[in-house]
Amino acid sequence: MSYKAVVFDLDYTLWPCWCDTHISTPLKLHKSKKNTVVDKYGYEVTLYEDVVPIFEYLRSKNIKIFTASRTASPPTAKKLIKLFNLEKYIDDSEWGWGSKKNHISKLAGRNDIDPSEMCLFDDEYRNKDVEEIGVKFCYLPNEKLTWSEFNKHINPSHEH
Numbered sequence: 626m627s628y629k630a631v632v633f634d635l636d637y638t639l640w641p642c643w644c645d646t647h648i649s650t651p652l653k654l655h656k657s658k659k660n661t662v663v664d665k666y667g668y669e670v671t672l673y674e675d676v677v678p679i680f681e682y683l684r685s686k687n688i689k690i691f692t693a694s695r696t697a698s699p700p701t702a703k704k705l706i707k708l709f710n711l712e713k714y715i716d717d718s719e720w721g722w723g724s725k726k727n728h729i730s731k732l733a734g735r736n737d738i739d740p741s742e743m744c745l746f747d748d749e750y751r752n753k754d755v756e757e758i759g760v761k762f763c764y765l766p767n768e769k770l771t772w773s774e775f776n777k778h779i780n781p782s783h784e785h
């Protein structure tokens with residue numbers, strides 16, 4: 626695979642909710658369900674099962690892992706990432722309002738990686754505008770990162 630960094634959206638890419646609207650803090654880990662967080666009202670959010678193995682795979686290939694999110698509540702996203710124990714995989718993040726072109730431009734500048742050496746996995750088609758700055762857009766039509774989607778976009782046979 627030819628990318629130096631893979632950028633991931635958060636909501637409906639790594640987990641099945643909008644962390645700024647569906648979740649109320651404080652959050653805590655579920656006592657028995659794996660990779661599940663419970664919010665103030667008992668609402669449960671489980672990390673998609675292929676996320677950690679995919680992050681492990683990218684780590685093993687020395688490919689950087691970034692996140693880019695339009696979330697209106699970065700503190701909630703941060704807390705989820707911490708509880709899901711994803712901090713150790715994520716090299717850098719850029720969150721907040723506006724186009725992901727801006728998010729990724731900042732990530733590119735800070736990490737000295739050209740946008741053309743990155744791809745973005747995202748469930749929202751509007752974020753395809755990152756292609757205008759050279760990022761490959763990997764659309765997740767089923768609102769979920771899976772190995773099958775990952776391999777479809779990042780396939781060794783497509784290497785050049």
Ligand SMILES: [Mg+2]
Pocket residue numbers: 634635636637638747748749
């Ligand atoms: Mg999303």
